[in-house]
Amino acid sequence: MRRFGRQCRGQGKVFVTLVRQTEKQLLERGSPLTVLAQTAQHCLRQATHLPARQRERVEGHLQAALEAHHTIRRQSQRLTQGKPLRQCKIVNAYDGTIAPILKGKSNCPAQFGRKPGIISEPTAGFIFATHLPIGNPSDASYVVPLVDKVQATIARVKAPCKLAIHSVASDLGANDPTVRQTLHARGILTLGIPKTVEPINPQPTPQAILDYLNAAGLNRKRTPYQVQLACACGHSRPVVESHIATLLSRGAGQVRYKGPQGAAIQLGMTVLAHNGATMVRIRQQRLSKRAQKFRRLLGLRHRNVNQINNSKN
Amino acid sequence: MRLFRHLQHWLTGCGPRLRVADFVPVMHPIRQWADTFPWAALVAALERSFAQRFPKDSSRGRPPVSLRVLLALELLKHEVGASDEHICHRLRTDFAVMYACGIEGVQWDCPREHFVLPETLVQFRHRLDDALMDELLAIQAAAAMEEGLVSPAHLLVDTFPVEQGSQRVTDATTLYKAQKKSSTSSRPSRRNAPRKRPR
Numbered sequence: 001m002r003r004f005g006r007q008c009r010g011q012g013k014v015f016v017t018l019v020r021q022t023e024k025q026l027l028e029r030g031s032p033l034t035v036l037a038q039t040a041q042h043c044l045r046q047a048t049h050l051p052a053r054q055r056e057r058v059e060g061h062l063q064a065a066l067e068a069h070h071t072i073r074r075q076s077q078r079l080t081q082g083k084p085l086r087q088c089k090i091v092n093a094y095d096g097t098i099a100p101i102l103k104g105k106s107n108c109p110a111q112f113g114r115k116p117g118i119i120s121e122p123t124a125g126f127i128f129a130t131h132l133p134i135g136n137p138s139d140a141s142y143v144v145p146l147v148d149k150v151q152a153t154i155a156r157v158k159a160p161c162k163l164a165i166h167s168v169a170s171d172l173g174a175n176d177p178t179v180r181q182t183l184h185a186r187g188i189l190t191l192g193i194p195k196t197v198e199p200i201n202p203q204p205t206p207q208a209i210l211d212y213l214n215a216a217g218l219n220r221k222r223t224p225y226q227v228q229l230a231c232a233c234g235h236s237r238p239v240v241e242s243h244i245a246t247l248l249s250r251g252a253g254q255v256r257y258k259g260p261q262g263a264a265i266q267l268g269m270t271v272l273a274h275n276g277a278t279m280v281r282i283r284q285q286r287l288s289k290r291a292q293k294f295r296r297l298l299g300l301r302h303r304n305v306n307q308i309n310n311s312k313n
Numbered sequence: 314m315r316l317f318r319h320l321q322h323w324l325t326g327c328g329p330r331l332r333v334a335d336f337v338p339v340m341h342p343i344r345q346w347a348d349t350f351p352w353a354a355l356v357a358a359l360e361r362s363f364a365q366r367f368p369k370d371s372s373r374g375r376p377p378v379s380l381r382v383l384l385a386l387e388l389l390k391h392e393v394g395a396s397d398e399h400i401c402h403r404l405r406t407d408f409a410v411m412y413a414c415g416i417e418g419v420q421w422d423c424p425r426e427h428f429v430l431p432e433t434l435v436q437f438r439h440r441l442d443d444a445l446m447d448e449l450l451a452i453q454a455a456a457a458m459e460e461g462l463v464s465p466a467h468l469l470v471d472t473f474p475v476e477q478g479s480q481r482v483t484d485a486t487t488l489y490k491a492q493k494k495s496s497t498s499s500r501p502s503r504r505n506a507p508r509k510r511p512r
Contacts, residue, residue, distance in 0.1 A: 117472040126463040128454045129447070143470050149447060150465050156455040163458060163465055170470040192469075226466075233467040240469040247473075250391050254476045257438065263475070265438055266391075268446030272350075273392040275453055279349040280342075282462050298464050 030069055037066045114255065116267050117142035118243065119150055122169075122233050123291040123300070125243040126278045127271045128153060132264050139173030144182055151186075166222060167192055167230030169237045187221040192234025202235035204228065229297060236290065246274055330418035336408040346392060347385065347413035351456040355449055356381050362445045378429055383437040385414040386429060397431035404429055 041062050044055060117131040129149035131142050154163045168183060169192020180190045194200055209227045213219040252270045255263040281287060337344045359380045389410060390400045403410045457463045
């Protein structure tokens with residue numbers, strides 16, 4: 001998992017003071033909002049001369065105002081009274097769905113943001129699905145929703161060949177027995193999710209393959225060859241960092257649209273654009289040696305008819 | 314005569330429609346990128362979703378900009394790293410962008426027919442939601458799998474942090490504003506302060 005790196009220092013205390021001052025003023029100013037909104041709701045119920053549609057609309061606005069104030073108050077208290085915001089950072093407190101990304105560094109300021117998850121294929125970096133949860137949940141909680149989305153995508157495919165997920169690889173953060181059990185129940189190998197910091201063996205012995213299949217209860221569903229490929233995929237798992245780097249180069253590192261919906265739209269559009277560029281690379285055979293070999297092993301070898309004809313002639 | 318036909322736009326101010334595909338080379342990166350998308354399925358998904366969520370009350374008013382154009386502009390924006398204004402401006406002048414947006418022909422005497430304002434792009438984005446984005450991604454992935462370009466057999470899962478709604482205080486303007494605000498809020502106001510009597 002990537003995390004925010006070390007941030008620049010200095011000038012921080014000034015801005016924390018500023019945030020604290022301004023937020024307190026805003027909270028004090030907004031404190032009578034709850035009473036006012038409730039009074040307005042009461043008046044609205046008595047105003048029977050208004051059309052039902054208009055009353056419903058105004059009621060919705062009032063309810064949104066009440067909820068917004070509650071969210072702002074909670075979030076700004078997290079910002080101003082907690083420890084997370086200590087250095088040169090001014091955070092938009094009016095978005096209740098962002099959360100401090102606190103894991104990893106103890107000597108650095110925590111940043112507020114989102115943590116999207118992606119599920120991609122290891123050869124060319126085509127991203128099948130994204131998941132953008134609210135807050136900062138554990139990495140293990142991303143695996144099953146992402147796999148669900150990919151299986152829903154597979155159900156859309158009209159091709160005669162039957163596609164299926166054979167294995168899923170991730171980092172140590174996704175090491176969770178419940179996730180493993182869920183994936184095994186669906187016939188998916190979890191060899192690529194490490195249990196320790198030791199690197200995964202890319203070429204397991206036949207005995208190790210058999211032991212693993214028996215332990216996972218998948219010896220009737222998955223073949224030893226698929227286990228070998230799963231090991232190779234888990235061994236080369238860090239290649240996903242290059243897929244993330246490509247997304248970041250397309251501007252996914254900072255969400256410019258507003259709110260959780262804006263974040264989802266920007267991430268989705270970036271991933272769609274990235275997938276288009278990936279498909280161009282696949283069609284033009286502009287892939288790394290590792291990717292070419294993996295595609296060959298998966299039976300995804302691209303046959304360029306024109307090239308074969310040219311070589312014959 | 315043939316030369317006159319090609320220069321007719323400048324000589325007479327009108328002429329036949331120019332075919333956009335003729336002006337964009339086959340190996341142009343934007344053309345190749347645009348050719349990978351299953352546009353018909355994507356636009357159909359958008360239309361279906363919009364028809365359910367934003368039903369039209371009347372048929373009056375200006376005809377809307379095509380969803381194909383808006384979706385392509387939004388995707389191109391992320392592909393080339395441009396702003397709304399920049400990509401809308403390029404749509405007026407860049408044949409490759411016109412090709413990516415599915416515009417087949419342009420005519421010199423009505424050059425405003427394919428203008429898109431940045432505000433229109435913003436309104437289009439407001440109509441999108443998470444479920445629709447997931448559906449668009451699923452359509453693209455399904456098309457790639459049907460074509461045999463990718464396989465979901467072995468997958469990688471990972472997460473990465475994204476900054477949201479934050480403003481890094483590194484530029485001089487923000488620093489100045491913050492310091493000014495801080496100094497005004499901490500300084501006691503002169504009006505309320507009691508005057509000192511001169512001794």
